Amino acid sequence: MRDAEELLTLRLRAAVSAAFGADGPVQDPQLRRATRPEFGHFQTNLPLRLAGPAGVPAARAAERLLTALHVEDVCLPPRVAGAGFVNLTLRPRFLAEQVDAVLHDEHLGVRRADPPRRVVVDFSSPNVAKQMHVGHLRSTVIGDCLARVLTSVGHDVVRQNHLGDWGTQFGMLIEHLLEEGHDGADLDLTALDALYRAARARFEADAAFAERARARVVALQGGDAGTTAVWRRLVGTSLAAFDEVYARLGVHLGAEDAAGESTYGPDLPGIVAELTGRGLLTESGGALCAFLPGFTTRDGAALPVIVRKADGGFGYAATDLAAIRHRVGRLRADVLVYVVDARQALHFQQVFALARAAGWLPERVQARHVAFGALLGEDGRPFRTRSGGTVPLASLLDAAEERAGALMAARGSRAGSPARSGTARAVGVGAVKYADLADGLGKDHVFALDRAVAMDGDTGPYLQYAHARLHRPG
Structure with missing residues (x-):
């Protein structure tokens, strides 16, 4: 269905031709959205502009125009206001048809479910042991909205909360907790957040502690029972706190949708082995990298995708590649949607390209990065507390x-x-x-x-x- 403004513009032009002749004095209705709700949805000052050339008062021009204007299927009876403004209010039935037309139109490159497609929507993604802050608002709200819309048009939507629950930060926090005599029990997320900041400061200032924290990461990744038990407590505490925020926001995202970085930890060595076997990785400074066609720095040098770091650890690219392979292979996704801020655009372009080169993202599967802008304060700067801290x-x-x-x-x-x-x-x-x-x-x-x-x-x-x-x- 045509856009309402375009449709009314065509009807007004037809009315001018019928009432004032095919070569009427005015061709452009200059239809505008109403400035106030009581004026309806649209306004035009056509009678004022028709009156002079036609040699009649504006009220008479309005009468002639409305006699020839046929918008009964679109609007309530038009009203003339002031010196010669015509106010147009769309009918509720027409508005409902417009909404229905939007729901049947393309959305994110996915047509109305015929047949339904399986769409995996990746959104929110807070970090375990840290409070959700305003930086998580946009991904959470936009992602939930897209998931609802896609569901409403008949698609099979799988929500995925890609939690930050793995890596060096947990080595720092767990080592700090254990050295302080805590096992992770009876601590709420606010306390964990404070302890994480203390662990970070200690990690940056104390080389010996940093070494112990790295060893703790190895213990976690190796399945050490004591370390893993503390980590699981941190995850459980965090998920409970996240669920409270999601419930408060009315967001449909629960523990069953959580699929953090740790989910793919066991798969990462296999990711490297497969990419190496396909000749897609190159050793560079001790790291294993993919150099893909079309990705270069500003000076023209090849821009790498670091899959395994020089210290043997795995970066975000490896985890995202494992997630793609899982979502396409096991979840049988037809469409992948990532609701992540615009600063990660290059990362997703490279990861999608590498996944396609590896055969994990076949051409039949669409991959979309829904990029959004940052959340800023009224001063145009990143939204912060008065002291410069992150706002929970x-x-x-x-x-x-x-x-x-x-x-x-x-x-x-x-x-x-x-x-x-x-x-x-x-x-x-x-x-x-x-x-x-x-x-x-x-x-x-x-x-x-x-x-x-x-x-x-x-x-x-x-x-x-x-x-x-x-x-x-x-």
Whole structure:
């Protein structure tokens, strides 16, 4: 179905020709979106511009125009306002048809399910033993939205939460915990986050500790029982805390969707062996790298994909390659969708190219990186606390709920009412999610709490208010 604005423009042009002659004095209706809700959806000042050339008052020009305008299937009866503006309001049935047309159109290169396709959506991906922060907001909200849309059009969607639960950081944290006399039990995520920062500082300042931490990584990767037991406690504590945030956001992502980096740890030596056997890896400075056609640095030098580092460890490329092989081979994905910020664009281009060269990503399988911009503060800089620290995602949601509650109180809502608390949560969280989704994917999102929680304009609270009015009895 044609875009509403384009369709109305064609109808208005036809009306001008019918009412004022085929060579009428005005050809461009200059249709514009209405500036205020009470003016409908679209406006045009055609009567004003037709009146002079036609030698009639603007009111008479409007009457002639509307007599010849046939938009009954698209709009409610048009209204003339002011000196000669025509206001047009789309019919609810037409709007519903437009939404249905969008759902039947292409989305992410995937047509309406006929037959359904299996789509793996990779999103959120927080790090174990660290609190979710505002940097995880966009991937979580956008990824959940895409998963819902793809499900709604009939596809078989598999959600995957690629947790950061492996590597050097866990050697640092576990070694620090054990040396401090902790086994990981009875610690919440806030405490683990603080201990991680202490372990990081110690790792950077104490060479002996750094060596012990690296040895602890080897013990973890080798399946040492004591080390693995602590690691499992860290993962369990983290997943429970993540689930609370997801539930608060209304995001469909649970423990059953978690597939962290550790999931693919046993597969990494095989990844290297297969790539080596296919002649795709080259030794460079002790590391095993792939040099793919078309990927070069600014000075024209070949740009490597480091699969195994010089110290024998595996980088993100190896883990992502193993995940692709798993998702295509075992999950039988037809489409892979990665909801990750735009800074990782080159990484995914290289990983997809290497996976195709290895035969793990056949041409029948689509791989899409849904890149989004950064979350910025009102000053245009990365969203931070006043002291420059990372803002926990829960703190941002707390602030939004508090602001929503204050606005409700100012509008006469009874303080302390249980209903008000629930409504404040719905409005605050909805405001944050809507503000994120309302911006285009390709640009950075500047988050302003006051604007996001405002009760008027293009905001989540205004949308919720309009929805509530539609359901109001009578």
